[in-house]
Amino acid sequence: MTKIRLIIIPLLGLLLCTLAIPAQAQAGIQLVSDAATLSFPNTATFAAEFKSGVNISSVVLEYGIDQLTCGTVIAKAFPQFTAAGDVKVTWAWDMRQSGSIPPGATVWWHWLVQDTNGTQFTSPTQTIIWLDSTHPWQAISGGNITLHYYDGGQSFGQALHDAAAQALVRLSKDVGISSDKPVDIYIYANTSDLKASILYEPSWVGGQAFPETNIVIIGVSTDQLDWGKSTEAHELTHVLVGHLTFSCLGFIPTWLNEGLAMYGEGGPAAAELSQFDQAKTSNQLLALSSLAGAFSDEANRANLSYTEAYSVVNYLIQTYGRDKMTALLISLRDGNTIDQALQSAYGFDTNGLEDVWRASIGAAPRVGTSNPTPVFTPTQVPTFIPIGAAPLAPAASTPRPTQAQPSVTPVASTQPPGPAPTPVPLPQQLGISPGVLTGIEFGLIGCILAIVVIAVPVIVTTRRRNRRPK
Numbered sequence: 001m002t003k004i005r006l007i008i009i010p011l012l013g014l015l016l017c018t019l020a021i022p023a024q025a026q027a028g029i030q031l032v033s034d035a036a037t038l039s040f041p042n043t044a045t046f047a048a049e050f051k052s053g054v055n056i057s058s059v060v061l062e063y064g065i066d067q068l069t070c071g072t073v074i075a076k077a078f079p080q081f082t083a084a085g086d087v088k089v090t091w092a093w094d095m096r097q098s099g100s101i102p103p104g105a106t107v108w109w110h111w112l113v114q115d116t117n118g119t120q121f122t123s124p125t126q127t128i129i130w131l132d133s134t135h136p137w138q139a140i141s142g143g144n145i146t147l148h149y150y151d152g153g154q155s156f157g158q159a160l161h162d163a164a165a166q167a168l169v170r171l172s173k174d175v176g177i178s179s180d181k182p183v184d185i186y187i188y189a190n191t192s193d194l195k196a197s198i199l200y201e202p203s204w205v206g207g208q209a210f211p212e213t214n215i216v217i218i219g220v221s222t223d224q225l226d227w228g229k230s231t232e233a234h235e236l237t238h239v240l241v242g243h244l245t246f247s248c249l250g251f252i253p254t255w256l257n258e259g260l261a262m263y264g265e266g267g268p269a270a271a272e273l274s275q276f277d278q279a280k281t282s283n284q285l286l287a288l289s290s291l292a293g294a295f296s297d298e299a300n301r302a303n304l305s306y307t308e309a310y311s312v313v314n315y316l317i318q319t320y321g322r323d324k325m326t327a328l329l330i331s332l333r334d335g336n337t338i339d340q341a342l343q344s345a346y347g348f349d350t351n352g353l354e355d356v357w358r359a360s361i362g363a364a365p366r367v368g369t370s371n372p373t374p375v376f377t378p379t380q381v382p383t384f385i386p387i388g389a390a391p392l393a394p395a396a397s398t399p400r401p402t403q404a405q406p407s408v409t410p411v412a413s414t415q416p417p418g419p420a421p422t423p424v425p426l427p428q429q430l431g432i433s434p435g436v437l438t439g440i441e442f443g444l445i446g447c448i449l450a451i452v453v454i455a456v457p458v459i460v461t462t463r464r465r466n467r468r469p470k
């Protein structure tokens with residue numbers, strides 16, 4: 001009996017402790033509400049309410065969009081509030097200050113909260129799609145393409161979807177590039193609807209590729225179906241190439257990027273091919289090394305640049321095949337220069353490529369000394385950078401003045417003024433906040449004391465009894 005008591009009483013104490021610890025843990029910070037509302041295309045407003053048994057002293061919002069990035073720095077915001085046991089906070093992400101994010105991008109956020117006991121709490125990460133809800137969006141999915149549209153009817157949407165899916169198949173078969181998840185294509189009913197979805201875009205914007213978020217947006221009216229098909233294939237190629245070559249190291253020359261996009265859309269129109277033939281005949285073709293940076297603003301020269309870029313890329317694919325093109329892109333992603341990447345994939349550099357390409361189309365030999373100095377101006381301004389986030393690699397398309405609605409890239413953002421980010425303690429792993437651990441520790445200490453208080457007299461009593469003469 002004595003031995004049983006010796007075992008049972010401490011066990012009972014431990015049991016009571018186990019029951020007591022969750023009660024301690026539940027006394028932390030509670031999430032009452034958490035939501036985001038969109039005022040497209042200007043703001044995303046985050047609002048939440050938290051409760052604690054003591055004053056809440058710190059609330060920080062962490063937010064961003066799902067995209068490829070170079071680093072892991074996270075944007076933070078510090079909403080104003082008065083310390084209390086029940087606090088409501090709101091904070092607006094103002095795109096007019098930060099720059100637009102792509103329509104269809106997935107916005108995520110969560111809150112880091114702390115009270116005066118030192119208890120910390122991280123709310124579950126939530127998401128919302130950044131999209132104009134005034135349009136009755138429909139979606140057609142298949143072939144790793146999700147096409148969103150709201151005008152022109154089902155057959156119009158289906159035709160655009162199928163053209164994009166066919167472009168994906170062609171790019172995978174010929175170039176070796178594909179997407180590991182569906183590319184979202186948003187078809188606006190016209191250019192003005194498209195422009196209304198993005199702030200600070202040039203007046204001639206017709207479509208954009210966002211490789212970091214796997215999104216393409218285009219304004220296509222119902223009488224522009226053929227233009228829409230070729231443009232979405234063009235922008236889709238930019239997304240795939242940008243995704244494959246994404247790194248914080250690499251630089252892809254414009255002739256390769258635009259040449260692949262032209263290949264993706266099926267090649268230049270007859271008028272552009274005719275202009276190219278005339279330039280070849282009159283020995284007016286452009287030096288390939290001069291097409292590494294931004295293409296000319298002058299329409300004829302820009303047209304010739306696109307067609308020549310297509311011709312070179314087409315030569316590489318037709319002559320040397322898909323695998324070498326894939327190897328070239330991967331080599332660029334890994335930070336090699338275009339000359340290094342060409343050498344490793346094909347055994348020649350840019351000038352060597354121009355020589356064999358010129359020979360293949362029957363053009364006059366390259367005049368090395370007359371080559372303009374290459375201008376390595378980025379073909380696009382960097383994609384929007386959230387507050388405090390790491391810089392992104394340049395995105396992947398260039399205005400194509402020859403098209404009725406050329407494609408462009410996102411406009412650079414300016415970072416809004418605000419308090420400098422301050423270090424915030426990391427939330428505990430496994431969903432347990434440090435505050436809860438503090439409660440558990442308190443519970444354990446209390447329980448150990450209780451066990452000592454209960455068990456020690458029992459042990460002492462038992463020993464004393466054992467000493468009694470039998």
Ligand SMILES: [Zn+2]
Nearest residue numbers: 258261397398
């Ligand atoms: Zn392009």
